[in-house]
Amino acid sequence: MISKISVRGVSKSYNSNAGEVLALQGTDLEIRQGEFVSLVGPSGCGKSTLLYIVGGFLAANGVVQIDGKTIIGPGVDRGIVFQEYALFPWLTVRRNILYGPRVRNLPPQQCDEVADRLIDVIGLRNFEHRYPRELSGGMKQRVAIARMLAGDPAILLLDEPFGALDALTREAMQDELLRIWLEMRKTVLMVTHDVNEAVYLSNRICVMSARPGRIVKEFTVNLDRTRTREAIVLSDEYNRVRNQVWLSVRQQASTVAAAG
Amino acid sequence: MTGKGDEQANLVRSYALSTLSVAVILIAWEGAARAKLVPDLFLPSVSAVLIALRDEIADGTLPIDLGVSLYRAFAGLLLAGVVGVAVGIAMARSALTRWFLDPLIGVAFPAPKIAFLPIFILWFGIDHMSKILLVAFSSVFPIVIATYSAAISVNRLLIWSSLSLGSSRPMIMWKVILPACYPRIVAAFRVAVPVALITAFTAEMVAGGGGMGATLMYAQRFFESPTVFAYIVTMLVVGLVFDKAMLVIRDRFPSWREFN
Amino acid sequence: MTRSITDAAIRLSPIAIVLGIWQLTASLHWVDTAFLPAPAAVGRALGQLLSGNEIRDNLLVTLFRALAGLALATVSGVWFGIGMARSWVFNAIVSPLVGATYSLPKTAIVPLLILWFGIGSTMGIIAVYLTCLLPIIVQTYHGVRATPAVLVWSAQSMGAEERKILWQILLPHALPDIFTGLRVALGFSFVVAISAEMIASTKGIGRLIFMYGESGSYDFMFAAVASVVIAAFFADRALLALSTRSLRWHESHAGANPGVAA
Numbered sequence: 087m088i089s090k091i092s093v094r095g096v097s098k099s100y101n102s103n104a105g106e107v108l109a110l111q112g113t114d115l116e117i118r119q120g121e122f123v124s125l126v127g128p129s130g131c132g133k134s135t136l137l138y139i140v141g142g143f144l145a146a147n148g149v150v151q152i153d154g155k156t157i158i159g160p161g162v163d164r165g166i167v168f169q170e171y172a173l174f175p176w177l178t179v180r181r182n183i184l185y186g187p188r189v190r191n192l193p194p195q196q197c198d199e200v201a202d203r204l205i206d207v208i209g210l211r212n213f214e215h216r217y218p219r220e221l222s223g224g225m226k227q228r229v230a231i232a233r234m235l236a237g238d239p240a241i242l243l244l245d246e247p248f249g250a251l252d253a254l255t256r257e258a259m260q261d262e263l264l265r266i267w268l269e270m271r272k273t274v275l276m277v278t279h280d281v282n283e284a285v286y287l288s289n290r291i292c293v294m295s296a297r298p299g300r301i302v303k304e305f306t307v308n309l310d311r312t313r314t315r316e317a318i319v320l321s322d323e324y325n326r327v328r329n330q331v332w333l334s335v336r337q338q339a340s341t342v343a344a345a346g
Numbered sequence: 347m348t349g350k351g352d353e354q355a356n357l358v359r360s361y362a363l364s365t366l367s368v369a370v371i372l373i374a375w376e377g378a379a380r381a382k383l384v385p386d387l388f389l390p391s392v393s394a395v396l397i398a399l400r401d402e403i404a405d406g407t408l409p410i411d412l413g414v415s416l417y418r419a420f421a422g423l424l425l426a427g428v429v430g431v432a433v434g435i436a437m438a439r440s441a442l443t444r445w446f447l448d449p450l451i452g453v454a455f456p457a458p459k460i461a462f463l464p465i466f467i468l469w470f471g472i473d474h475m476s477k478i479l480l481v482a483f484s485s486v487f488p489i490v491i492a493t494y495s496a497a498i499s500v501n502r503l504l505i506w507s508s509l510s511l512g513s514s515r516p517m518i519m520w521k522v523i524l525p526a527c528y529p530r531i532v533a534a535f536r537v538a539v540p541v542a543l544i545t546a547f548t549a550e551m552v553a554g555g556g557g558m559g560a561t562l563m564y565a566q567r568f569f570e571s572p573t574v575f576a577y578i579v580t581m582l583v584v585g586l587v588f589d590k591a592m593l594v595i596r597d598r599f600p601s602w603r604e605f606n
Numbered sequence: 607m608t609r610s611i612t613d614a615a616i617r618l619s620p621i622a623i624v625l626g627i628w629q630l631t632a633s634l635h636w637v638d639t640a641f642l643p644a645p646a647a648v649g650r651a652l653g654q655l656l657s658g659n660e661i662r663d664n665l666l667v668t669l670f671r672a673l674a675g676l677a678l679a680t681v682s683g684v685w686f687g688i689g690m691a692r693s694w695v696f697n698a699i700v701s702p703l704v705g706a707t708y709s710l711p712k713t714a715i716v717p718l719l720i721l722w723f724g725i726g727s728t729m730g731i732i733a734v735y736l737t738c739l740l741p742i743i744v745q746t747y748h749g750v751r752a753t754p755a756v757l758v759w760s761a762q763s764m765g766a767e768e769r770k771i772l773w774q775i776l777l778p779h780a781l782p783d784i785f786t787g788l789r790v791a792l793g794f795s796f797v798v799a800i801s802a803e804m805i806a807s808t809k810g811i812g813r814l815i816f817m818y819g820e821s822g823s824y825d826f827m828f829a830a831v832a833s834v835v836i837a838a839f840f841a842d843r844a845l846l847a848l849s850t851r852s853l854r855w856h857e858s859h860a861g862a863n864p865g866v867a868a
Contacts (some may be wrong), residue, residue, distance in 0.1 A: 160759065371703075467829075
């Protein structure tokens, strides 16, 4: 079966003042349809870079294929949410969400249906005509997610989506994301520095080495996610996997410390 | 997408291209003038302009005119600086002063100060004084506003700790407040210097009384195109020189970082 | 409602006070009224001029030149600014020219423009155009360059192609900076239009002010100057109101308050 996302031999280097910096080296990754994969690793290991390459925003060496076809740039099959929300400040909540459908010239009635449904899903009906500057961080992130979903992409790319939120809001958003994924079964690739979050949400975790980054270890997570958060987080399986992943990331981080 | 390094390689090519652009224009100008594509009156050749420039420097007209204009511009600037900083600080310290001057500045700031030239000429004649005062009138506003906004944002803690260390009020003024305002005042001067030059030149063009502007108009009335061009080029160079000088001043005397 | 009226009255009373002192010095003959006509006399003259056509006709000429030049400069300035921000080649070729106009005292080209175009509106509009071009180019360039990559990427991932990115992402992002440039350019437009008229013109408020000065009608001269100051003030206010409305969404807008916690 063809992978949904196929990354083979991808490497990326930057030109900086100090010369050429290798951010990613010979990375391979295969993701199947419907998987929720998290990329974790020490700071600067290139996990966001890899995500952007999959998204088509950065050029790189190697092969990146979606459904067996090499990508040539960004596409509507891959939606993205950034840590900084990246909402268009000059558009209201509703218009932000409608940006994708409008750009693709969907008929107005269909646009409205999509917008109404998503605005209710994220629970911001009372704020649909407000501007982003009037929203809190959690609200902005919900709008960003809704905006991504409005385009109905097959793949969701998330770059530390909850990193800027406080702990309580973060947990609420994680549950929300989990619910959406369980319902829609889209393919998700998420970058996070929070190991707990990775274990809670994903069924596969890839640990990346320090720069130049590549995937050094993979963990499969088999949790029954239909249970409550309390049941999941307090379970033995959760904690076993969490400890393993945490240790692995620490090992990679300490190579940075040893080298630096 | 280009990375930082690509942009740096482009920098060298940018400079080359910019120099090329200027060279092409100069060559085209000289070519068009020599081929008499355009009457001499409208476009004297570069060489004719350079000859006029040389002659006027040699016989002293240009240096004298330039001296007169610069004297007026900088005398006015000095006056504007002293008055502007004093008023700005007074407005920061006294609510009464602020209340009184606020609407006056609000009305005067957007007004085209050159419209007041005939009034100044009525009061002070067409020689130096009217022009110096008009220059001061034109340049004082950015300085007042910059000083005021800098003075009111001087960190309270800086002032209080100085007070508690036994500084007297005048000392605080000189050692704490003025240095803290310094960067914004310098920035305001960078705006005020071109304003002063333009005002001095324009006042001379309108009302005569010696200086670069007066001779420029004289040359235009007698259709001496090379001189017209030569004087404009001189003004351009003078403007460039003083702007670069302002940048050097700004970088040579860096501000103290704000204490947080 | 009454509170805002009294607030406005308090804020504007210094102007009344200055006018009062001015009137006093004139009435008490502390100053020769030939040099400084009393506000009452200036007011009378202003009334006379306004009831006739002098101020209206000339002021309109000046406004036309200033605003026409400004409008042309805005359209081409934004175009240049965007071009320079997106193409380093275009930037390299054009920026020495832009830099040159930065240092050149703008009214210095008026004599040259007179040589080429004679005196009159064409010369005035071109002078205003060349002057206002710079702040708009600089601000547009700055605003477009500063567009965060994540905004462009988000739009691209939703299917927006080059043209849409330009009009729907880069331009709106640059709008606050463009308005800043516009406010500066508006000030320039008045100064250059009036300067050009004073240097050589047969019409316009600048010419009118000078004419009254030369003929010794100082009441009328002061009245004409006052009319320009008032016109410039309201033009600036109008632009401010326009920019506030267009930039309702911007963070610096007063009244930004985050909603209830998520």
